[in-house]
Structures are given as structure tokens and as C-alpha cells.
Amino acid sequence: MADSGAFAGFPPWGVTFYQDLEEDNTKEFWAAHKGQCERDVRGPMVALAEALEDEFGPAKLFRPNRDIRFSHDKSPYKTHQGAFVGVRTGVGYYVQVSGAGLAAGGGFRSHSPAETARFRAAIDAPASGARLEQVARDLEADGFSLEGDTLKTRPKGFDADHPRLDLLRRKEMMAIHRLGTPAWLGRAETLGHVRDAWRAVRPLVDWATEHVVTD
Template sequence: MTAPAAFSGFPPAALSFYAELEDHNSRDWWLAHKDVYERDVREPMLALLDGLEEEFGEAKLFRPNRDVRFGADKSPYKTHQGALVGAGTILGYYVQVSADGLRAGGGFRAASPAQTARFRAAVDAPSSGLELEGVLATLRSKDFELLGEQVKTAPRGYAVSHPRIATLRHKELMVSRDFGTPAWLSTRRALTVVRDTWRAVRPLTTWLEQHVGAEEPAARR
């Protein structure tokens, strides 16, 4: 397999491709514009990931097709191209490009109740819980947004008055920064921005790897 060319940015055509896809999300349109996807979206993303692999590891490029088996939305294609570097497909560093521009961050998406239980136990414990709160405070100060499904009041077994109740409400925890469509998105600077973003997220992913893990303990090798 030929190695990706050196990353030189996401061309404006990548954003235009997704803007048009939002209006024409069909198999016929996709097939007629697949060459644009390959050239202006997929190849630049692979080149970006190749440039980050030495520091962060091998990435998984998410496929463009949507899973339409569940839910009312039957549009066949995702309106963004995402990729993840980390353990499996649920814990690590994330990057995506869409009509709205560049987004990068990291964290974990819960794959099981047991994973959420391990997360909450670590948040509840004074030492690990306070460590995480410090990490999240630093990320907020750097304009990261906290994301992830959460309950409205308090999870079972925890009091609403718990000092870390806001974090305990999360079933999963991700942080993200949206960079929009700055002029540098079409230059090599975009790689530097993603690298710096992932470095900022590293304390969170390190904490999650230690206290949550990507798989059930019995399935680990």
C-alpha cells in the first residue's frame, strides 16, 4: 500500500463536499462525487494521521457510511470524516472535518454499564476523583467543551450533594475543541493544531486508560 503524501492541509473542496452532501445525501450523489471525497477528504485525513502516528499511534479512519438500521434518519452517509487514535474505537484521541471545519479532542464513549461503573467509582474516590477534576479544570481553561451522555440528577448510589456530582452524572466523557474554518485549515498548520490539541488532552486519556479502560477486564489480553 502506498504511503500517504505529506499533509498539506484540508482543501476548501473538502468543506464544500460536505456542505453539498448535507443537501444531497444519496447513494447516486455520493458515487458521482466519490473522487472528490477520496482526493480532498480521505487522502488529506490519512496524511494528517500519518504525520501524528509516531507520537500518538496508529489511527482508525471511520467509514463514511452511516448505520441506518436503528433510528429514523436513513440518510446513507455521514456528513463528516472522523478518525480515532487509541484503544479500540471508544477511548482515545479524536479528529474530524466537516462543512463546519475542524474539530479535535478525546475521551471515552461508554461501551457497557461496567465501563461507566468503573468511571464513576474512580470519580468518587478522593484521590483519583480530585485528579480528574484538576485535569478537567485545565481543559476548560483552554476552551475545551465537555461532552458525553449523562443523567439529569444523580446516578444510583450517589448523592446529589456529592462534591463531584457534575462529573458523576456522565455515563461517558469526552472533550472537544471546534476550530471552525480558519485560513490555516488548508495549510500544514492544521497538523500542528491537532497535535497540540491532543497533547492537551493527554492527561485525560491517560487517566481514563488507568481507571476506565477500553474493554471489559475479562476480554483484555
């Protein structure tokens, strides 16, 4: 990732741009604003990722184009700019800027039924399950939402009175803190808030790395 200078925050233009893009998701609108998006969104995201690299590792910035080959929604562009630090396949740290502002967190996305099976087996096991339960409780207390695909009913093979049934319904777990558009978003101190969010989700990332992924 090429050096982009010191991170100085996300200009408010980026949030407004994504709000407008939600209303006018066309190639014409994108082309008219592409240059400023590179300067005021992608450039700061690159700088943020570089500032966090020593502690968390290199990040991948996602492309703006949506994969619409198998989607009913044919709008061509994503309405956010995200970056991901992959510790292992599907496990790591995430940050994005969108029309809703800044969000940061991390965790585990399942890429196969086998991964979901290992995830649930680790939840079922007393020691690892109790550990994840505490991690989840701590994250929610810190303002994170626990996200990811979840069953409405209990998964097959587990008792209805299982003490961690709510966790077992999950196929994956991402913890995201939606920070919105605070006054500091346009300043360098945003770096500290993202760093704090990633440090807070590190126990979840470490748990998934130990118990779920194999590559």
C-alpha cells in the first residue's frame, strides 16, 4: 500500500457523498465525484490503515464496485468504503465510512458449513464457550453490536435448554461499534478511536483464530 502521508481524519464530504450515492447510485454520479472521493475518502482510509499496520497488520481496502452478477440489486457501487485486516481467512479487523459515518470492529465471518460447525462446537465446550460468552458480554457493554447470520430456531443437535443457546444460533460473529459522525471524525484523533475499537475486539478475533479457522 503506497504511503499517503499522516492520517488527519475523514473530511465530512465523504459522509455526505455516500448519503447522496444512496439516492443516485449511477455511473454518472460516481464519475463526477470520483476524484474527490479518492482524496477525501480513500486517501484518508489508506492513511488510517498505514497508521494501524504496525499493531494489527496490513489492511485490504475494498473496491467501490459491487458484484452484481447474481444480485437483483443492480446498483453499481457500494455505499461505503471499507478496509479489512485479515488475521486468518474470515477473521480480523474492519473499519468503514458510509452515509451513517464511521463504524469499526471485527470478528469472524463463516466461509463454510465446516467453520460454522467448529464455531458451534467451541461454543458448546464448557471452557471455550464460557470464554466467548464473557467476550460477547464485555463487547455489548462497551457499545458494540453483535452481528452476523443467525438462526431463528435452535441448531440441530443441541438441547433447547443449552445455557449458551443464543450463541449457538449464530453461524458467525462480528462485533461492530457504530460511532456515527462525532465532531472528532474530521480530526486525527479518529485514529485513536479506531485503535481502541480494534483492541476491544481482539479477544473475539483471538478466540476465533484459536477455535474456528484452520488456514
